[in-house]
Amino acid sequence: MILVLAGGVGAARFLKGLVQVAPPADIVTVVNTGDDTELHGLSISPDIDTVTYTLADAIDPTRGWGLRDETWRAMEALARFEDVRPKHSHAAPRWFNLGDQDLATHFYRTARLREGATLAEVTDEIRRAFEVTVQILPMSNDVVRTHVHLEKETVTFQEYFVKLKHNVAVTGVDFEGATTASFIDLSLIENAARIIIAPSNPIVSIGPMRALAGIDNALSQVRDKVVAISPIVAGTALKGPADRMLVELGHEPTVVGVARLYKEICGTLVIDQQDAHLASDVEKTGMRCVVTDTIMSRPGVSMALAQCALDAVDIQGGK
Numbered sequence: 001m002i003l004v005l006a007g008g009v010g011a012a013r014f015l016k017g018l019v020q021v022a023p024p025a026d027i028v029t030v031v032n033t034g035d036d037t038e039l040h041g042l043s044i045s046p047d048i049d050t051v052t053y054t055l056a057d058a059i060d061p062t063r064g065w066g067l068r069d070e071t072w073r074a075m076e077a078l079a080r081f082e083d084v085r086p087k088h089s090h091a092a093p094r095w096f097n098l099g100d101q102d103l104a105t106h107f108y109r110t111a112r113l114r115e116g117a118t119l120a121e122v123t124d125e126i127r128r129a130f131e132v133t134v135q136i137l138p139m140s141n142d143v144v145r146t147h148v149h150l151e152k153e154t155v156t157f158q159e160y161f162v163k164l165k166h167n168v169a170v171t172g173v174d175f176e177g178a179t180t181a182s183f184i185d186l187s188l189i190e191n192a193a194r195i196i197i198a199p200s201n202p203i204v205s206i207g208p209m210r211a212l213a214g215i216d217n218a219l220s221q222v223r224d225k226v227v228a229i230s231p232i233v234a235g236t237a238l239k240g241p242a243d244r245m246l247v248e249l250g251h252e253p254t255v256v257g258v259a260r261l262y263k264e265i266c267g268t269l270v271i272d273q274q275d276a277h278l279a280s281d282v283e284k285t286g287m288r289c290v291v292t293d294t295i296m297s298r299p300g301v302s303m304a305l306a307q308c309a310l311d312a313v314d315i316q317g318g319k
């Protein structure tokens, strides 16, 4: 079994490539839930939905989140209440865009969670409804929420990422609930033939998982079969704020900075050709370094990148 630790858009694109070079039934992906949020009384799991929709070929290709051919009638209808809404009320927020078809997913997840279903059960029902073969699991059935500390306030991840368009300096992040939450299934780490850390934000997509008890220890025991793909290319993140966050939180916004974050839990880092000159510096951190094309916007790259990640573990002599 191939275990993929995934965040949102970059991980979803990578998984699209992986299913072309490995049997989908052989792939289990554990997805970050630190981005999850409650709005309109609905339980929303953006990274899980991005992975599910992408693997179902239902994702909106331009946005990278939400469903294709989407309409926004419900969101537009909420505008009517803005003038009458009392100052203190949080009802009818319109900064987080929920498409009309996307709402169906949140209606279903919210109702099933209220009936006592676990997030893993609901996630599995939704991926089966979208006819996805890859097994999709939340990192935990317990609530974990990423909070982003700014100069003057602390906000939820979605307030940082969407409402503030991540256009604001971060002074810290923490993962509320992580100290008591349980990772979905530690045996996945022991039993996986290969573990791939997808090209996701090391701080707020992979970080929440690593904050769960036992994860870093379990991964470090099997680090030779763990391979990560750097989400940073030539000092920048291909999508999202990972590069700025790394700097703001005191890390180097380069593949060497990523290697320093991952070296305890991961034996190999896959970096882009543009960073080939840094391969020896990556290896000085104690990780093996593989150089290839990691820019998945070009067709066929995600497939070749997935094959490269699989081969990297074989060379390691991982099982």
Ligand code: FO1
Binding pocket: 007, 008, 009, 035, 045, 046, 047, 049, 050, 065, 066, 095, 096, 097, 098, 102, 158, 161, 162
């Ligand atoms: N991202 C945005 O930039 N703007 C949005 O309005 C927005 C809405 C949204 C709704 C559902 C969903 O599953 C994802 C959504 N995203 C939106 C993306 C989301 O904020 C990010 O994909 C992740 O949280 C970060 O990986």
